[in-house]
Amino acid sequence: MRLNTAQRLALNLDSHIVIDAGAGTGKTSTIVDRVIEHYLSEDQRATRLLPKPTRPARLTSGMISSPPSERIDLREWGGLLPGEVVLLTFTNRAADEMRDRLRKAISRLKPGPMGDDGKSRTDPRIRNQGFIEQLLTLLEDAPIGTIDSFLSQLVSPFRGKLGDALSRENVTDAGRNMLVDSALRTLWRLPSAKSRIGDAVDSGIPAQIATDVLSARDRVSRSYSGSRAASRVLRGLASKSVFIDEAARKIMKEDGAVDPDLLMSQLLESADEQQVKKQAERLHSIVSNICQIFKDHIQSPSSVGWPAISRMSCLDDLDRSGPPMELWDKLRWMGHVLICTVSKSTLMSKKMTFFPRNQFPSDDWVPGVESYSKISDKNTKENFLILLKEQISSFGEIWSGETGRILLHFVRASITLENSKPPGTSDDWEPPSIPLPLSLPERLDNPRGKYHFTLEAEVRNLGDLHLLIQT
Helix, strand or coil, rough: CCCCCCHHCCCCCCCCCCCCCCCCCHHHHHHHHHHHHHCCCCCHHHHHHHCCCCCCCCCCCCCCCCCCCCCHHHHHHHCCCHHCEEEECCHHHHHHHHHHHHHHHHHHHECCEEEEECCCCEEEECCCCHHHHHHHHHCCCEEEHHHHHEEEEEEEHHHHHHHHCCCCCCCCCHHHHHHHHHHHHHHEEEEEEEEHHHHHHHCCHHCCCCCHHHHHHHHHHHHHHCCCHHHHHHHHHHHHHHHHHHHHHHHHHCCCEEEHHHHHHHHHHHCHHHHHHEEEEEEEEHHHHHHHEEEHHCCCCCCCCCCCHHHHHHHHHHHHHHCCCCHHHHHHHHHHHHHHHCCHHCCCCCCCCCCCCCCCCCCCCCCCCCHHHHHCHHHHHHHHHHHHHHHHHHHHHHHHHHHHHHHHHHHHCCCCCCCCCCCCCCCCCCCEEEEEECCCCCCCCCCCCCCECCCCHHHHHHHHHHHHHHH
């Protein structure tokens, strides 16, 4: 197989590397090739800096069928052996796949000049076929497994001091899920009454945080409408605990509390500023075209222009101001455009309706312009509809692609997290999504309305989830 430039660079054993690539691009194959290089290269940083470990002279069992004359003295081999290269994965399935891929790659190796015909790979560093059989035998006991199982092996010699009966065996995915489910069942069974706090302590929760843990549990249950949905969330987080710990460090202060500013910073860090800028420019062009279409075809209801409290005034104001400079302000600007022009019922839906029935959405926020049906001249009316439908189509296109859908997520986040009022709205204007109070009520004033959690509530919810996962 012919390697590309990036894959060749990954075989430099004297460098620390990070492989960042999409699915199906050959990450696992590149890692396998790098491990093979560790086995075959007798001059590498690892062997130059680290002392040579104790090794067996010769192997006499396993997959070895070659005569002793075709084997090498492993004590004299300059490269690394399978037991000296650690491969860590997140799941047992990935560990099994990695070992299998390595086994197949080693089986293809043969002595000879450098070459690869697709069936076998020849390498002059391999002096005889017996060495390949030795590598295959050693591979069976190589440290290839999950992170937790490897760490368990490291601390197992000290289990007497630690007081735990540690196992060298990998914890299976099914076994891990059973442990998590058992812990969650125990968590939900604990009483909330302060007089019964001893039950929580007896279950293994540290006494100094037992009250906080139970309060967090109750809030999470209410936020997710019951323990069943909350358990699904907690179970998913527990399966990705390594990533959760890393993410938590980026949004938490030194005292362990989630910082709203750090949370917003992380949210914006994942947004591509150039993509946001281009999207805002495209949307501004559509808004400008629509404003001009209305001005050219529908007369203002008064000599002073559009009503100050109206959707048309809002759109005209957004057009004149244009997208701001800062990233978050751009997202907020686009959010105001959507609030002004998209029907309230579809604003947070998978498919938005932009200018429903070829006019501004109809609700308590007045459009500020006459309906196109009031245009008396037939040709003018037809021309208005043709031009407006072109812009409606353009609007759908910029949000329908993969990039548009990702950016729409950030725009909607700006609508819910900041809850700012667009221009041209009254003091009693009702937003398309109503922020929930921090302490959730027993009943909602409008059960059919759309609601969302505030930034303050999201911060507290993340803190609660993190506390429960750590417990």
